[in-house]
Amino acid sequence: FLIVSLQYYTSPVSDYTFSTEMEALDYLFSEMDERILESEACAEDNELHKMHSWLPDGWVVEVRAGTMRDKMYKFYVHLPTGMRFFSKEDVLRYVNEGKISEWDVKGLCDTISEDNILAQVEFNPDGLPKGWVKELVFRKCNDGIRKDP
Template identity: 55%
Template sequence: MAKSPSKVISDDEEKLYGEGSETKQEDEEDEEEWPGWLPDGWIMEVNRCDDGTIYRYYTSPISGLTFTMRTEVLNYLFSGMDERFLKSNNCATDKKLLTTHDWLPTNWIIEIRAGGENMNNMYKIILDDRADKLKFYVYPPAGVRLFSKEDVLLYIKESKITRFDLNGECDTNTSDNILATVEFNPSSLPKGWVKELVFRKTKDAVRRDPYYTDPISNYSFRTKKSAMLYVQTGNVPKRAFIQRTSVHDLYSFEKSADLD
């Protein structure tokens, strides 16, 4: 049986192979090398796909927004958006609605329902301090609805759902008496922003109107896109407005007037 011919590698070839290995090693190191244009404190994540494609992700430590291109990061930095995020975060600590609900976990929302005989009045009663309004804490992913801070904290700690008796004052099995839902710190917006979803009855159906409110200026925006544009540029769109009753005052009540 013939032997496989042996191959002798010359000094020049050995040097060439060695250079190739070093180049490959340098390329791998370059993947993780911190780019000089990226500010300190930013988060850079590098992922290599099976086909060898390299993806880099750059995340702002202030806003949490992530970008995949250098031009996107630089445009973001020049926009002054981080400064507005910081200003908004500092202002948020002074708002009663936020400070009284800073214990509420992420992805939980507040649900406001009409109580008693006020269900048919819908949104109008939310502006009336004398009307029956009930506040619930809802975790949509699990379909959990609770009535108090203590109930929420118990659920978070022990996964126990506390039952509550409303004495027929509010039917939680229907969505017909929902006045509004409130979400704190919606994604992609600075801390302190509030998203409202207001339910209004029309002749044929129930309309759901979203509002995004800035804690600094108290401006409200009808779409998330216009709210983000305002944060990025500081320019107020034509359709932005300041609500007659502040969102922070609107939902700071506890339980219902008749159930206290």
């Protein structure tokens, strides 16, 4: 039998693993862990994130212009199903009980097309550190609608 002992270096903050001491030292001197800790501290103080910490994974906040373009409407949207709700209570009722409220937006705001979406905000998106927010801004251009993150 050949027994091979592998040694790894792991950052307790980021969980990044390195196979050589030199890689670990380079990472350590890059001060990446300090930036991660600062970022997490800022996220904890973020009021926008605190206000939406109840929002389940897979849901985004969507802002749309009204039919007369004089008002904006905020919706909570479950992207996988396209279900759209006006309030936290409606979202939680749907998630916990499967019930849908009777609120109707017909005439106030078009919710079928993407033409009047102004932005979508996702809290705790995949691939970003805890507390980060991803916003997509929708812009009309000559060849359709552009979604800028």
